[in-house]
Amino acid sequence: MSTDILNLDLETAYTAVSETYKGKGDIHAACREMRGKSPIYVGDFIKQFGVPTNAGLKQGTRPTFALFGYKDVMNVLRDADTYTNGFIAEGLGAFFDGLIILAMDGEQHRRVRALLQPAFMPDTVNKWRGQIDYVIRKDFLEPMVPQKKADLMDFGLYFPIREMYALMGFPTDDTEKYKKYAAWTLAMVGGNQVDPEKIDEARRNAGVAVKLLYDAIQEVVVKRRAEGSHGDDIIGRLLRAEYEGERLDDHQVITFVRSLLPAAGETTTRTFSSVMTLLLTTPGLVDRVRADRSLVPKLIDETVRYEPVATFKVRETAKEVELHGVTIPKGSFVQCMVVSANRDEEVFENPDQFDIDRKLKPSFGFGFGPHMCIGQFVAKVELNCAINAILDLFPNLRLDPDKPAPVIEGAQLRGASHVHVIWD
Template sequence: MPWFADDGTPTSGDDVREVDVADAEPIAEGMDAPDIYGFWAACRRDDPVLTIEGFGRDMWLLTRFADVDNVLRDAETYSSRINADTMGPVMGTVILAMDGDEHRRHRNLVARAFRPSALARWEDELIGPTIHRLIDGIVGRGRSDLVADVTSRFPVQVIAGVLGVPTDDYALFQVWGLEISMGPENYDVSTAASRAMRDYLTPIVEHRKLHPGDDLVSDIVTAEIDGERLDDEHIYGFLRLLLPAGAETTFRALGNCLLALLRRPEVLARVRDDHNLLDAVIEETLRWETSVTMVNRETACPVEVAGVSVPAGASVVCATGSANHDETRYDNAEEWDLDRPAVAHLAFGTGRHQCLGMHLARMELRVGLAAILDRLPGLHLDPAAGRVTVEGLAFRSPPRLPVVFDA
């Protein structure tokens, strides 16, 4: 989850600010603008540990797979505390900003909530019904902006459902999700939304404390560390994190998957006929255009990365999006290729903080794509709507997906 503050670390904005991209070469026909992947390719080639100054705090941007992978696996040298600076004021105490034993104990507790039996139940009771309800709203129209009508609503409603929120209140979560995701860019709005969400969840949490059931909130409120239950600060910290961590990331990933298919009608037809290909669509899209392109760390001691000295306390930005295009690991890395041999990517990070919700995300993407392909025959990009591109820096996805289909 990349939120980076104005003190120098990148935020979820759409530009690359003062970073000089002038040297970046266009590397693929039809590459989307701004060409952040071109910039990263130039970094990997010429300056894989790029020092970026002038934000009040210097940053080191890592762009090669091996360096990013090493940093994310070495949680002793590279601390996640830096996430507390940016997320703390909005989110409270979150595992994304914990290190060492504290992180291990809290993660083990909350990981239980994502056990396979919970996932299987969510698929049938929540994820399927949610996507079908959204498609019901457009199926007779013959046209839609799939971002406005479906993708931007789907994962947020899944998270609301996981939290035990009634369907009628999903709209509230839609708004809070957007507002909390503003993070440090608009503290007033994001902290107000975070408070409102906590107030809303309070009766649900208090009820589950007294009457725990077989659901995620019950798992969290009854979790114990050394015989003691989590305090409210940690309970709400975790529950609130699920919205920005699970909704924005996944809705953008779904948009990227859809765009990859919509740009390739022959592949879309193949996948429509053979849903066994959906896993390959999802993994290749996560590699090609991950919705979350950067992960932040802070050095716990002076280090050397690929021959470059980095002082203690430095902000290290791991460009997972760039690592996923590293030409030493992937042939024709800029191409989306459904038949590419499976090679692991870093879209969900790696090491101790690897995404806790990745199996849920993959399930949402699979169920969501299958439903869209099955229920919207003749689906294709609206030729009258102009070129559709992937946009963004820390978070990337198409802002719109205008499509037409057989009503």
């Protein structure tokens, strides 16, 4: 077994994933140019950025098209019968086995989603708010107050993981373990590479990480079942749930939980980095939000529009379709450029302006349609608690003038690596 993976620390794993999915080029500029030219691109638009897609190895093996407009992206993500996800099981999902919600289609997806949904509804999530807020303040931020300076990402990398594992139903007596699990999860995500020199090692590491996570989750699942499968958390619910008329066996619960992990941690970390960057670099904004906390949800929504973590989503056509005079054969890949649709000038006025006062309209940073992020209320509660606690505990929070200003970057996964701040 690879000792490298056993000892992989979270920061190293996170940085490696950021590098892999950063790629090259300015994706906003490339999409803006395309919107001016044509709503559809015939070919693999993503290729120029040098990042993997969730089509994994199948990338480059089929006719590929890209869409840039708001309405087109909305229609594709909404119509999950025509534009399907099953191929993900052979791409990114090649490192997993068992149940992967994101790679399910049709009736199977509907049933599994219905089974999980109650654990993520606002009513349920709001019950955790007090606990989430307590952990953020007591365990993370209050000890930092006397330092008067920090890289906020030293907090941003760790708090979503801590909250998520507790919410999933992992025991809370050894929270250090979560960091290991989160690092292994990132090694799994890092298995998807475009650089031929890195593919073999990354795949090997992903394979080891997949097994380590399986064993770690198995320990929890077996114990929880033996104790009577109680609890409102995700593992408790899965142990009691019925799927295709039968209870889920341990293997199904374990693989299911494992497939949730990549979705739950780093997405919130990257969004946190972008929220804090935009809050601190937009003139006057931090004072306004500090004085009026009802603006925090608007700040989060506008960040998710302006800088979505995942810049695109890929779907496969289940039948031939005709779009903007172009015939898209059955079995093609369609790249939905979320980052472009969220700044479509036909829908958003001054789309390249970060404006928390803009009229609320759906955008696609949490996806859209049947696969829309099931964890978005969790992420929003975590972000809301974190922003409020930072503004409460760090007086006169501002960027550190002695450090480089934060930069939101990345062609596939966007965010800032560091957010250096000082306070009084």
